[in-house]
Amino acid sequence: MTDVFGSSQKDVHEQVVFCADEQSGLRAIIAIHNTALGPGLGGTRFYPYESESAALADVLNLAKGMSYKNALAGLDLGGGKAVIIGDPAHDKNEALLRAYGRFVQSLGGRYVTACDVGTYSEDMDIIARESRYVTGRSPAYGGAGDSSILTAFGVFQGMRASAERVYGTPSLHGRRVGVEGVGKVGHRLVELLREDGAEVVICDVAPKAVERVRLRHPEVEVVADAAELTGSDIDVFAPCALGGALDDATVSRLRAKIVCGGANNQLAHPGVEKQLAERGILYAPDYVVNSGGVIQVADEIEGFDMERARSKAAQIYDTTLKIFQIAADEGVPPAVAADRLAERRMSEVGRIRGIWLGR
């Protein structure tokens, strides 16, 4: 089994909480990676993990990712994540979710939960009957609604920053952009790209998703699959489907000058960021440009305001530019620069809490 405390000093999580309720069968792990900037925010994944060990490894990794994402999103939030071990189709019920809610509450706000794979706004509403520290709720309860709106908006801002860096202008007008995956985020990105005057090429494993885009935008070009898309003559590649889009084969085939998309964990393995840099392809780090979603959901904490959230998500433009600058100044790929910027914010802004204000 994975050791909770880990072997390396850098991978230390502040607090990892195993929660069980005998009657409802709840088995959950809440991981709080870092609270230097505020309570750890991250969704609750409900998934039939094969083992406790697999669940632990996943939650540790995801919680750490949230520390970095929330830090660069400019939020006053640290990184956290939770997993409930079980099959949501069979094991999810009111008692289990409310037992889980009591454990979220027991942490006194050090962890704030939200939706993730296997959980929905309606589940958050149930969890919120036992805890104040719940976001991602349904609109009737003040929820921010579909977070893919600002996710797509944020990706678009990251792409504009990338264009500014590569072409000297943030406009995508006349650029050819390949979008892999036109689901919740991808089809909204197509919308923004077309408004800006870009040419768009798409692919998706789901014919219905392709059809929806073609109905609104008959001018959009469709290719068979990701291999054809990444091999075609595009200026920008936007991975918006599953993780791991950037593997060795894809990178060597890629003719785009920019990679910027909404998918999570786009780099198939460590080292791909260097291959991209060596090939002169500018990579806008995934967790930076897709943070519009968490910005939207986090805004609920103060009472959701779409305009305020949108203006926060617009900052992704500046953050992405800053990361490219650090990458150039320090001679590292943008993915490394992003991690450094996140760590600096956690360290520098986190430190100011040392200034005494009273209990």
Next chain:
Amino acid sequence: MTDVFGSSQKDVHEQVVFCADEQSGLRAIIAIHNTALGPGLGGTRFYPYESESAALADVLNLAKGMSYKNALAGLDLGGGKAVIIGDPAHDKNEALLRAYGRFVQSLGGRYVTACDVGTYSEDMDIIARESRYVTGRSPAYGGAGDSSILTAFGVFQGMRASAERVYGTPSLHGRRVGVEGVGKVGHRLVELLREDGAEVVICDVAPKAVERVRLRHPEVEVVADAAELTGSDIDVFAPCALGGALDDATVSRLRAKIVCGGANNQLAHPGVEKQLAERGILYAPDYVVNSGGVIQVADEIEGFDMERARSKAAQIYDTTLKIFQIAADEGVPPAVAADRLAERRMSEVGRIRGIWLGR
């Protein structure tokens, strides 16, 4: 590694919290076994465990034990325990203890800590600078002082109940009692036994401890070791030294009619309780009769009052008698009867919290 959630349903712990602080090097595990009766109370052990796995196994086992001990002690407290991984002689310092205190505080009172192996009242005073949920403090901060006073008093009450059951009278007058270990608890027990008119035989690995008893009570007989003590003609055997005093060899040699002492985990392995019963030896379960210490420490939570604490510890007499009665009625050894009584209290009294009173 031990799985946190365990394989059997009966071994489920409500909450197990791994806490780490990079700077101070803190690595702690807080286990909350059951809160049906109230917050989990149990000490913080500071010990150089060989592995995270060993620390986890220990804290899970100890926390569960505290649920049963606190339940039978009649306290409004559940079971919890904590371990800090490290060598107290080298790794203990203010920053580490205060970081630990913040994690105790983060649980909002679901866990209340106290002293254990490797931690002292002065450490609790430091932890209390970060958390309200600390007991076992030094007398200057309202602490209950040396908890061996009521531990010994409680063991004596359990022994009186055992005498009542075996001889029809609670008095130890004229009985020959062998006390193994005359340290903090044992020497106080000798005091109480002599006051009651018992004949006392002692042994201890530390000559100084023996000397201290002999100075006050020259009439007390001294034997070489535990083997000689348990093989001698005694009516009552009181193990007050390390755990595991009751192994197969000791039980087969034992001529006493009663075993009742202050040591923890007296049964060397499961099954010894049956051997004792088969040999007609009445065993007063260790965690029942040695709960005077936790009663004393827990009393601090309301502001320590020695007389109130003593009257609660006096209840150990009734509880022990009740356990013997359940053992007889249900045809099980007293150790099993004690577990059943504890589980019934957790279930029956815990359930009443379901009666709604407002938030």
